[in-house]
Amino acid sequence: MMEQWTFGQKVGASIAVLVALTAGIGIIAFVALRDVVSTKDRVIDVDATLLVDAQRLRVLGERKGGEGRAFLLTREERFVAGMQAARAEFAAVLDRLRQGVAIDEGRRLAGAIEDAELNHQRALDAVISQRRTAAATDVIAAAFDDQVVPERERLDRAIQAFVDRQAERMEAAKQASTNRATVAIVSTATVVAIIALAAVVLGALLTRTLQRQIGSAVGQVQSSSAELQAAATQQASGAREQSQAMSEIATTIGELLATSRQITESAQRVARVADEAANAARAGGDTVDQAHESIAAIRRQVDLIVSHMLELGKKSQQIGTVLEIVSELAEQTNILAINATIEAAGAGDSGKRFAVVADEIRKLADRVAGSTKEIRGLIDDVRMSVNTTIMATETGSKGVDAGTRQFGNVAASFKQIVGLVTTTTEAAREIELSIKQQMSAVEQVNVAITTIAQASRETEASTSQTQQTASQLAVLSKDLLRVIRPQQAGA
Secondary structure, three states: OHHHOOHHHHHHHHHHHHHHHHHHHHHHHHHHHHHHHHHHHHHHHHHHHHHHHHHHHHHHHHHHHHHHHHHHHHOOHHHHHHHHHHHHHHHHHHHHHHHHOOOHHHHHHHHHHHHHHHHHHHHHHHHHHHHHOOOOHHHHHHHHHHHHHHHHHHHHHHHHHHHHHHHHHHHHHHHHHHHHHHHHHHHHHHHHHHHHHHHHHHHHHHHHHHHHHHHHHHHHHHHOEOOHHHHHHHHHHHHHHHHHHHHHHHHHHHHHHHHHHHHHHHHHHHHHHHHHHHHHHHHHHHHHHHHHHHHHHHHHHHHHHHHHHHHHHHHHHHHHHHHHHHHHHHHHHHHHHHHHHHHHHHHHHHHHHHHHHHHHHHHHHHHHHHHHHHHHHHHHHHHHHHHHHHHHHHHHHHHHHHHHHHHHHHHHHHHHHHHHHHHHHHHHHHHHHHHHHHHHHHHHHHHHHHHHHHHHHHHHHHHHHHHHHHOOOOOEHHHHHHHHOHHHHHO
């Protein structure tokens, strides 16, 4: 059937095939870009947000526990208010996290976090109630270790389980995005290869057909051309139709170029947004590192305070030892003064002045003994204050250690986000490069179509001259008509 087509029909069919394949490239690139952008948005807007919220739950849990421990140490109600505020924020973050989870496993883990937090709060409230009744410090500490600490460990394990699951989902989403980008690149490259192969095959077929038909037409024109004038008229009509078709094809190619440019601009915007997101994630990581360094400095100061407090306790013990010696000296002096008074009384008048001196020495020894007791009481108070300060400092040191670990986890999360965003940026740039290559191919096709359209207009202009020549070659035009319109010549 194709052997009966005219040369113009074959050219038009070939161009239509190329245009269809080019449109296929545009559709595949658009769908691939939208799929990659959608996957990237899912990773940034959902998975990364859920991971950050889970880390936030851990920070709020530490904050709530720290406020409770502060109340147990100081019995100040403002720490209870701070604990309630931290718990309210914990509940808000947990509710937001539960709404963002889309699978049953995530909802189960979120429910486990909620149950663990409720049990931890109940245990902490029970210990706080004991503290309000002025229970002994040893009893409070034992209750805290037996009731609150295990519940807090269960809460940490529940939060860590959710964090691990969310990290695995982010890694899976990253791999899916990479796979989709790879499929898009392979699909686009395959279609481009098909277009190139089709162009080569069509060019070879058209060249062979043209040589065969023109050679036969020349031989037939040499023998006979009876209907050249009618064929020239039909050729003029076909040239006009071909010119109109070429104009329409050129318009379609122009629209395709405009669409490709829009897709390229979209890919560039996606790459810029991804770069900005990566910069923001890096800035967040730097901020977390700075905060981590600040907490490390606080930890060093806390250790220094503990060292000074321990040294102060040792000095207090040394002072107590000295006071014991002074107290013993005062007692010995008092005994000697009493003995001297007795001896002075036995000496009569000659011992009266000595008795007065002995009495003054005894009074001085009594005052020294009283002062020693007061100083010992003050030293005991200082020692108790030092012990209380050491306990509070050790508790703060544990809180600082926990904060340091949390900041390390947050910094690792920011690094993971930076890696994901960088991967998305590279994928967007690869798609942008592919679309630019497609635009270059379409522009080349557009230039070829423009050249063909110009040739069609020139053919239409030269038809009038062909009609004049046709009057002289009317006898030989019949064979030429058979080459151009085989069906009409057969009729």
